[in-house]
Amino acid sequence: MSKEVLLIEDDRDMQRLIVDYLTGYGYGVTPYTDPKEALSAMKEASYDIVILDLMLPGMDGFDVARAIKAESSVPIIISSARGDIGNKIHGYELGVDDYLAKPYEPRELVLRIEAVLRRYGAEAKLTVSDFVIDEAGRSVSMEGYPIELTPLEFEIFLFLVRNRGSNVSREQIVHATSLEPETKGRTVDMHISNIRLKIGDDAREPRYIKSVWGIGYRFIG
Numbered sequence: 001m002s003k004e005v006l007l008i009e010d011d012r013d014m015q016r017l018i019v020d021y022l023t024g025y026g027y028g029v030t031p032y033t034d035p036k037e038a039l040s041a042m043k044e045a046s047y048d049i050v051i052l053d054l055m056l057p058g059m060d061g062f063d064v065a066r067a068i069k070a071e072s073s074v075p076i077i078i079s080s081a082r083g084d085i086g087n088k089i090h091g092y093e094l095g096v097d098d099y100l101a102k103p104y105e106p107r108e109l110v111l112r113i114e115a116v117l118r119r120y121g122a123e124a125k126l127t128v129s130d131f132v133i134d135e136a137g138r139s140v141s142m143e144g145y146p147i148e149l150t151p152l153e154f155e156i157f158l159f160l161v162r163n164r165g166s167n168v169s170r171e172q173i174v175h176a177t178s179l180e181p182e183t184k185g186r187t188v189d190m191h192i193s194n195i196r197l198k199i200g201d202d203a204r205e206p207r208y209i210k211s212v213w214g215i216g217y218r219f220i221g
Helices: 012-024 035-042 061-071 085-093 106-120 151-162 170-176 185-199
Strands: 004-008 028-032 049-052 076-080 098-101 125-128 131-134 139-142 145-147 209-212 216-219
Touching (some): 012 028, 012 106, 028 035, 049 106, 061 076, 085 098, 098 106, 139 151, 151 185, 185 209
Antiparallel strands (some): 209 216
């Protein structure tokens, strides 16, 4: 099951960029421009982490952080153009977990999210089908036996599992892993083939990873 991100960001372009990028990494993202609506949503749904802008309509981001921390232990990463040391110190004094000064590369946000979730223990073992996936330890076992995946194979396998039941393209796999951006589709196919071999999956009669003609792959286990 994907980790759920609550994004509070009133810049529509920035909001779309973050949503698209985090979705590509297997996160579920619920965006809000109005902080009061976001706070109301938190009473109705559960989130694993909050990405919070500071300059928001009707309510300062620090006040939003204070309100969240008063009601929840959910981790918060501030994402703001207010990157001076005074604002950072104030944020940490309120209990936020990390602070990213805009502009930044979206990949850095992903890395910060992963680091915070590990600290909170949100990256627990994930059990899917015949597999137990230790995200923090970056290991996979199948029916109790360890599967020796390379680091890159682990990333690809985890991305497929996080998107279980959904078609993912080769381009999405490249974008969501450590593969170089110019990686060709046949290289992705080679890695998938290696993963299949290690988990005993048959491409002609797949139990776990199904090829989707003209698109890419789908985890069906």
